Amino acid sequence: MNAPVMPLPQPDTRPGDAPYVVIEGLRRTFDVSRPWLNRVIERQPRQILRAVDGVSFAIRRGQTFALVGESGSGKSTVARMVVGLLPPSAGDVRITGVSMTDPREAAARRRLRRRIQMIFQDPYASMNPRWRVRNIIAEPIRAFNLLQGDVAIGRRVGELLGLVGLHPDDGVKYPHEFSGGQRQRIAIARALASEAEFLVGDEPTSALDVSVQAQILNLMRDLQDRLGLTYLFISHNLAVVRHMANRIGVMYLGRVVEIADGRELFRAPKHPYTRMLLDSVPDIGLTGRKRIPVSGEIPNPIDPPTGCAFNPRCPFANERCRTEVPTLVEGVACHAFQERRLPA
Amino acid sequence: MTEPVLSVRNLRVAFAGRRGTLTAIDDVSFDIAPGEILGVVGESGAGKSVTGSAVIGLIDPPGGIVGGQVLLKGERIDNLSPEAMRRIRGRRIGMIFQDPLTSLNPLYRVGRQIVETIRTHTDLSEKAARQRAIDLLAEVGIPAPERRIDGYPHEFSGGMRQRVVIALALAAEPELIIADEPTTALDVSVQAQIIALLKRLGSERGTAVMLVTHDMGVIAEAADRVAVMYSGRIAEIGPVRDVVQNPLHPYAKGLMGAIPTLAQDTDRLAQIPGSMPRLSNIPPGCAFNPRCPSVFGRCRVERPDPIPVGAHRVACHLYDRSEASAA
Ligand SMILES: Nc1ncnc2c1ncn2[C@@H]1O[C@H](COP(=O)(O)OP(=O)(O)OP(=O)(O)O)[C@@H](O)[C@H]1O
Ligand SMILES: Nc1ncnc2c1ncn2[C@@H]1O[C@H](COP(=O)(O)OP(=O)(O)OP(=O)(O)O)[C@@H](O)[C@H]1O
Ligand code: SF4
Ligand code: SF4
Ligand SMILES: [Mg+2]
Ligand SMILES: [Mg+2]
Numbered sequence: 001m002n003a004p005v006m007p008l009p010q011p012d013t014r015p016g017d018a019p020y021v022v023i024e025g026l027r028r029t030f031d032v033s034r035p036w037l038n039r040v041i042e043r044q045p046r047q048i049l050r051a052v053d054g055v056s057f058a059i060r061r062g063q064t065f066a067l068v069g070e071s072g073s074g075k076s077t078v079a080r081m082v083v084g085l086l087p088p089s090a091g092d093v094r095i096t097g098v099s100m101t102d103p104r105e106a107a108a109r110r111r112l113r114r115r116i117q118m119i120f121q122d123p124y125a126s127m128n129p130r131w132r133v134r135n136i137i138a139e140p141i142r143a144f145n146l147l148q149g150d151v152a153i154g155r156r157v158g159e160l161l162g163l164v165g166l167h168p169d170d171g172v173k174y175p176h177e178f179s180g181g182q183r184q185r186i187a188i189a190r191a192l193a194s195e196a197e198f199l200v201g202d203e204p205t206s207a208l209d210v211s212v213q214a215q216i217l218n219l220m221r222d223l224q225d226r227l228g229l230t231y232l233f234i235s236h237n238l239a240v241v242r243h244m245a246n247r248i249g250v251m252y253l254g255r256v257v258e259i260a261d262g263r264e265l266f267r268a269p270k271h272p273y274t275r276m277l278l279d280s281v282p283d284i285g286l287t288g289r290k291r292i293p294v295s296g297e298i299p300n301p302i303d304p305p306t307g308c309a310f311n312p313r314c315p316f317a318n319e320r321c322r323t324e325v326p327t328l329v330e331g332v333a334c335h336a337f338q339e340r341r342l343p344a
Numbered sequence: 345m346t347e348p349v350l351s352v353r354n355l356r357v358a359f360a361g362r363r364g365t366l367t368a369i370d371d372v373s374f375d376i377a378p379g380e381i382l383g384v385v386g387e388s389g390a391g392k393s394v395t396g397s398a399v400i401g402l403i404d405p406p407g408g409i410v411g412g413q414v415l416l417k418g419e420r421i422d423n424l425s426p427e428a429m430r431r432i433r434g435r436r437i438g439m440i441f442q443d444p445l446t447s448l449n450p451l452y453r454v455g456r457q458i459v460e461t462i463r464t465h466t467d468l469s470e471k472a473a474r475q476r477a478i479d480l481l482a483e484v485g486i487p488a489p490e491r492r493i494d495g496y497p498h499e500f501s502g503g504m505r506q507r508v509v510i511a512l513a514l515a516a517e518p519e520l521i522i523a524d525e526p527t528t529a530l531d532v533s534v535q536a537q538i539i540a541l542l543k544r545l546g547s548e549r550g551t552a553v554m555l556v557t558h559d560m561g562v563i564a565e566a567a568d569r570v571a572v573m574y575s576g577r578i579a580e581i582g583p584v585r586d587v588v589q590n591p592l593h594p595y596a597k598g599l600m601g602a603i604p605t606l607a608q609d610t611d612r613l614a615q616i617p618g619s620m621p622r623l624s625n626i627p628p629g630c631a632f633n634p635r636c637p638s639v640f641g642r643c644r645v646e647r648p649d650p651i652p653v654g655a656h657r658v659a660c661h662l663y664d665r666s667e668a669s670a671a
């Protein structure tokens with residue numbers, strides 16, 4: 001690789017502490033071409049979808065990093081690469097210094113895996129419907145030998161069910177006998193059972209009513225305070241993100257367009273997309289405030305706009321925006337921001 | 345008065361438990377008028393999805409409807425044969441299930457599944473059905489639908505799959521749509537688009553919608569009326585503005601008070617203390633009584649029936665006019 005001519009974007013860390021997770025230049029493409037024969041007959045080229053296109057950020061130990069952004073912007077794809085479920089097309093993820101991709105570090109990675117757990121976006125799809133819930137939750141306990149003996153394991157499973165607001169006796173049931181939100185809580189109980197120190201939650205509370213959601217989020221924060229857990233948290237609910245996250249990355253079409261401390265992002269959003277996103281939150285108080293809808297066509301990741309991907313919807317777009325991809329500088333990837341021509 | 349599209353009368357649904365019968369839905373009644381969106385909210389496990397499944401006749405045996413009636417445009421549908429019910433599902437009642445993956449076959453391209461649904465319920469040609477499928481995908485906000493239509497479900501993001509399921513439910517232009525958490529995985533902008541679409545179906549075609557969601561923002565924007573469920577019963581039902589801004593039932597008050605907002609800066613989110621009773625262990629009297637801040641003697645013995653209060657109906661003894669201690 002050539003020495004960089006331009007100064008590299010600042011890695012997202014503070015001086016003095018080694019981050020727990022470091023994500024650098026993460027990319028992932030998918031080949032979504034029609035079958036070969038159709039392509040030949042219809043003379044179509046290969047079609048490559050860039051789901052994640054150069055994402056870098058870091059998470060410090062004991063902190064929560066949240067990813068927000070439009071549906072399809074690449075949040076789940078980042079999460080799956082972070083936990084090692086999907087190989088990146090380029091870039092790397094290092095957790096406590098161990099690479100999630102380097103084949104030479106396979107042994108260290110295996111030891112690391114048990115310290116990482118993911119709560120999936122589709123809870124039902126992530127559990128075996130033929131297993132009783134107590135076995136689903138006990139699985140990581142048995143796999144990692146965290147406790148010995150059925151009595152001890154049973155007691156622990158009961159405790160975990162209680163923590164997520166279910167009853168210890170519910171363990172004998174099968175997943176289909178639960179409501180959607182109850183299943184989501186079972187998935188959370190299983191993730192907690194592993195005693196992982198790094199939890200990746202992909203919309204972990206999206207199916208919960210506000211009160212049960214509060215119970216789970218309060219629990220997650222208590223555990224974080226007590227045990228120093230590190231979270232990567234994906235949610236479309238900005239109020240929840242605001243409550244949980246120390247730092248927030250806003251994604252748009254495969255890239256991080258703004259990255260900031262939680263309070264700061266909500267107090268003074270900078271990127272035009274972030275501003276639009278915050279303005280579009282529905283009004284719960286029925287105060288009559290019109291929510292400003294995010295306007296413009298939804299971009300297509302197979303054939304993204306040139307330059308800044310947000311330019312067709314951006315009120316500040318100019319010629320440069322249509323040709324040159326903005327890089328993340330001072331936590332914002334926007335030409336207008338860098339040219340100081342955004343209104344405060 | 346126009347005839348409601350959906351009428352649910354004293355519905356009761358039970359499952360066979362390990363130690364006897366579990367009543368999941370206990371005496372639930374509501375109507376949905378043409379073009380109306382009824383929001384249904386309530387604690388996880390309150391019975392929202394089971395109510396929806398009962399309406400479309402999809403309670404898995406040994407569970408089932410054990411009482412009451414379900415009427416679609418005045419005709420009973422709860423006692424139809426499975427065959428007749430199958431014809432109504434998809435054609436006259438569209439369903440959006442809570443787990444989007446369960447409605448999509450992972451082995452078929454999404455376009456195939458939508459085209460199949462359209463062709464089963466209409467007499468469109470293959471080509472016209474494909475065009476309609478593309479239009480539907482565009483309507484629910486899938487970018488480049490003419491290309492994405494040939495993708496498999498796993499190639500779509502969570503929110504996109506959810507929108508494919510919505511497109512499937514709309515495919516045959518049903519009279520009633522049961523939408524169970526249709527926007528849970530969607531960011532606010534796509535959410536707004538789906539809400540606008542549901543509202544448009546209501547005003548243009550008179551489609552009635554039962555919209556189950558825990559997202560009060562969605563309720564506030566989309567619903568005309570809202571029903572708050574607790575432990576298999578409707579605690580309160582009324583016009584959305586009233587119920588959200590001025591809830592009467594103590595559970596509804598707690599629920600509205602627990603909504604986290606962007607403005608607030610607290611370390612802990614508000615939650616209602618305790619948890620909902622399990623089906624096998626519903627307390628006598630009012631099911632909310634162990635958690636209720638206003639509980640009084642009568643609540644522990646007598647089950648409250650819905651009482652009309654203004655435009656609301658509230659199942660709480662506090663609102664019984666004969667109750668001297670009513671607030
Ligand atoms: N296996 C796959 N094959 C093809 N395309 C894929 C695959 N997985 C994801 N994609 C595409 O990559 C893009 C990003 O998807 P991803 O699931 O990461 O989005 P997301 O931000 O999690 O969205 P949502 O909020 O809807 O869950 C989408 O356009 C999606 O269709
Ligand atoms: N097949 C079943 N067998 C036994 N019990 C069931 C079955 N399906 C649902 N239940 C129970 O019925 C009750 C109501 O479930 P339902 O799915 O309607 O809840 P919900 O209000 O939709 O909750 P959520 O918001 O979590 O989706 C729950 O206690 C659930 O455990
Ligand atoms: S780079 Fe240009 S188009 Fe992109 S957000 Fe900034 S001003 Fe808008
Ligand atoms: S009936 Fe009694 S216990 Fe139930 S909600 Fe009303 S006051 Fe509370
Ligand atoms: Mg996702
Ligand atoms: Mg449900």
